[in-house]
Amino acid sequence: MTAPTAAVHRRGRRWIEHWDPEDAEFWENGGKRIARRNLAYSVLAEHIGFSVWSMFSVLALFMGPEYGIDAAGKFFLVAVASLVGAVLRVPYGFAVARFGGRNWTVFSAGMLLLPMIALLFVLEPGTSYGTFVAVAVLTGVGGANFASAMTNINSFYPLRLKGRALGLNAGGGNIGVAVVQLAALLVIGVAGADRPRLLLAAYLPLIVLATLCALRYMDNLGPVTNDTGAAREAAADRHTWIMAVLYIGTFGSFIGYSFAFGLVLQGQFDRTPLQAAALTFIGPLLGSLIRPVGGQLADRRGGARVTLWTFVLMTAASAVVITASIRASLPLFVTGFVLLFILTGVGNGSSYKMIPAIHEAGARSRGLTGEAASAHARRLSGAAMSLIGAVGAIGGLGINLALRQSFVSTGGGTGAFIAFACYYVLCAFVTWAVYLRVRPLAAAGRNTAAGRNTEEMPANRDRHGPLTGSAPGR
Known part of the structure; x- marks a missing residue:
């Protein structure tokens, strides 16, 4: 969403007016230190944002029969948070x-203080369902922090280091889902399932800490401005929407399952709050930790190939979940779900690595080379990432609405799991058809809104070429 320009002088000592991370001397003589400091405190704020975003999925464990909200109603609350965050x-x-x-x-x-303070006041039996929906809207702001954090850190790092930096930023944020679930397990285990305010109160000082750390230690980059032309061009490029479809399957699944796992364990397998909390954190934790691995695999094997096999394996893991759901086998169900979480983490990393590669291939198809091609790729991929991240997060909404409907219709989630497996088959086919299928050289002349049809470039014959996913400049 941003593009470097000539230095723009703005008031304030926290503005950096010259920033050129591609200059090796600049990077080594202070640039790297500044970038790392901003990354660290960005991760802290984003981490807590994810915890707040997923708060209702955790609080659902505390909301017993006295709240008068059934499983379908709880799925709707987390779906509202998913939608607003997206x-x-x-x-x-x-x-x-x-x-x-x-x-x-x-x-x-x-801003994260607003939903937490609101929850401290309203979280008790007798509160109207409409009030809970309104507070779920407020928790959605935590999910939006991801977009601003990724856009910000993307500007601090040189192209050759963006993959690792963005992976750490995203993974550190994603793991906030697992941490709040672990915190809920601690509260339930020590104080009981009737003391949810202890969890909320614990996060208030953390939010204040993250806010003060950002105020004290982070920086603004003066040379970064909005590039609305890039945003329009990215929105007109069909690859932005194709990748958004794939990202719904990876990140949408990760956040949707993170929100829904505990509810399914309670609603379908009759787990107590403590029993559910003891299991829910495992998947999000592993899925977050493995996200950078997906990017590294994409560097070596190609983003499209890793993404394709991820969707194939997610289909197989879904079959395990469906079988376990039909047989009411909790061990098999948890095993299949944990595998799904791990695979969504791998797919998150590999699919994000495809984006700059696609746009660099598009630049080359226009006749650009060297730094000109890389600059074009940076310009469009930055805009595309924000759009793709927003659409991908809507997948969390879809998963929770599908599970809600499945529970309303059948009392269980089997029907929804079958639908998810079908979607992964679709994603695998799209990945193969658009980014891996070898096509005749003559087909490279077809145009798209952003240039020629990049997946039809002959570079897709080379597993280290831009179309199979190696990041530009690597």
């Missing part, structure tokens, strides 16, 4: 260049 990712992505990465991180981290 929609807000687009304006949050633009906000970094408009207000500054440090300034927006301070604001967005401070």
Whole structure:
């Protein structure tokens, strides 16, 4: 969503007016230290944002029969949070260049206090369902932090290091889902399932800490401005929407399953809150930790190939979950779900690595070479990432709505799991058909809105070529 320009002088000592991470001397003589500091505090704020975003999926474990909300109603609450977080990712992505990465991180981290304070007041039996829906809307702001954090950190790092930096930023944020689930397990185990306010109170000082750290230690980049032309071009490029479909299958599955796992364990397998909490954190934890591995595999094997095999294996893992659901086998169900979480983590890393490669291939198809091609790829991939991240997060909404409907119709989630498996088959086919199928050389002349049809470039014959996913400049 951003593009470097000539230095723009702005008031304030936390603005850096010259930033050129591609200059090796600049990078080694202070640039690297500044980038790492901003990455560290970005991860902290984003991590807590993910915890707040997934709060209702955890609080559902505390909301017993006295709250008068059935399984379908709880699925709807987490679906609302998913939707709001996804929609807000687009304006949050633009906000970094408009207000500054440090300034927006301070604001967005401070905003997390609103849903937590609201929950402290309303989380008790007798509160109306409409009130809970309104607070679920507020928790959605935590999911939007991902877009602004990724946009901000993308500007700090040179192209050759973006993959690792973005992987750490995203993985550190994603793991906030597992941490809040572990915290809930601790509260339930020590104080009981009737003390959810202890969990909420524990996060209030953490939010304040993240806000103050961003205020004290982060920086704004003056040379970064919104590039609305790139945003329009990315939106007109069919590859943005194709990749969004794939990202629904990877990240959408990760966040949707993270929100839904505990609810399914309670609603379908009659687990107590403590029993459910003891299992729910495992999948999100492993899925978060393995995300950088997906990017590294994509570097070596090609992003499209890794993504294809990820969807094939996700289909197989879904078959395990479906079988376990039909047989009411909890051990098999948990095994299949944990495998799904791990695979979504791998797919998150590999699919994100495909984006700059696709746009560099598009630049080359236009006749650009060297730094000109890389600059074009950076310009469009930054805009595309925000759009793809927003659409991908909607997958979490779809998963929770599908599970809600399945529980309403049949009392269990089997029907929804079958639908998810079919979607993974579709994603595998799309990945193969668009980014891996070898086509005649003459087909490379067809045009798209962003240039020629990049997947038809002959480079897709080379497993280290741009179409199979090696990041530009590597």
